[in-house]
Amino acid sequence: MRHKDIRRECEKLWAKNKYYVLSKSQKIYLEIREYLKEKELDVIWVNEKIQETRDMKESKKDFRNAVLHIWGYFKKKASTIEKQTLFNILNEYMEGKNNQNAVIEYINTLLKKYPNEYLEKSTLLTGEQYETMA
Structure with missing residues (x-):
């Protein structure tokens, strides 16, 4: 190559x-x-x-960091209520009241409303746990 x-x-x-x-x-x-x-x-x-x-264990701190990076794609478009909802779900995750899927599902809801080709291919959001080389 x-x-x-x-x-x-x-x-x-x-x-x-x-x-x-x-x-x-x-x-x-x-x-x-x-x-x-x-x-x-x-x-x-x-x-x-x-x-x-x-194979690494889930890291709440690192997951939260990734979600905050992803939020950057929505912050100018999303409403105050959408922002509050995401942060509520994220805080519940941090407190152990729900899991990563709850957060990811809500991000995917935002993604349907505010499409972003780059994020749509992200393995974190697609549920394909991981994708290797083509």
């Missing part, structure tokens, strides 16, 4: 899995982000790093 193609493949893989990774480990998220600035990239390395997060 050519240099440009490898980079494109890495970036495509990252775009799909970035919020999933962030929801599990900010440390690995930052590691991959840093790696993608390198001159020479390896799709297998990126893939393995993403894979590593699959």
